[in-house]
Amino acid sequence: MTDSSTLIADEAAIAALVQVGERIEHVAHYTRDEISRFATLTLDLNPVHHDREAARRAGLADVIASGQHTSALMSGLAASYFSREDGIARSMLCLHFNFAYREPIFAGSDVSMRWVVSSTEWNASLDGVIAQLEGKATVGHALAVIARGTVLVRRAS
Known part of the structure; x- marks a missing residue:
């Protein structure tokens, strides 16, 4: 059984590291060159990421970013945010991320x-x-893209 002093200590530890409702926001501009370079780095040679004409033949208006492009940026955004030092040194481990791709x-x-x-x-x-x-x-x-994640945030030592 947990006593009330332990619950208060847990709540204080949580509030110091992470709070419900915290928002992390970023805007990224996706250029053709960046889309192609990222796809190449991740071994994704699908022509819709590299060649405008191939994308058009596939029924797309232009090249599209690979799914892992946005997933990587969003994962990195969370990792950077939760491992920040703003008076409290933190470390973060990704436990689970799930991404669903709705539109190119x-x-x-x-x-x-x-x-x-x-x-x-x-x-x-x-x-x-x-x-x-x-x-x-x-x-x-x-x-x-719709995403869900589970992270572990701790005080950095």
Whole structure:
């Protein structure tokens, strides 16, 4: 059975590291060259990421970013945010990320990425906060990617 002083200590530890409702936001501009370079680096040679004519033959208006392009940017955004030092040194481990791709992201697009902390829980055995994240990437008002994540945030030593 947990006593009230332990609960208060857990709540204080959570609040110092991560809070429900915290938002992480970033806008990235996807150029044709960046789309092609990222796809090449991840061994994705699908021509729709590299060649405008191949993309058009596939029924697309232009080259599109690979799914892992947005996934990597969103994962990196979360990692950078939760391992920041703003008076409290933190470290973060990704426990799980899931991405669903709803719309293609075309070259020349500005992609708005957002994570929101939806829940937190202190985990004594891991000595940190397990935070659930809800994310999305939009182009204009179109939802392109839906994401969910679970991260472990701890005080850095």
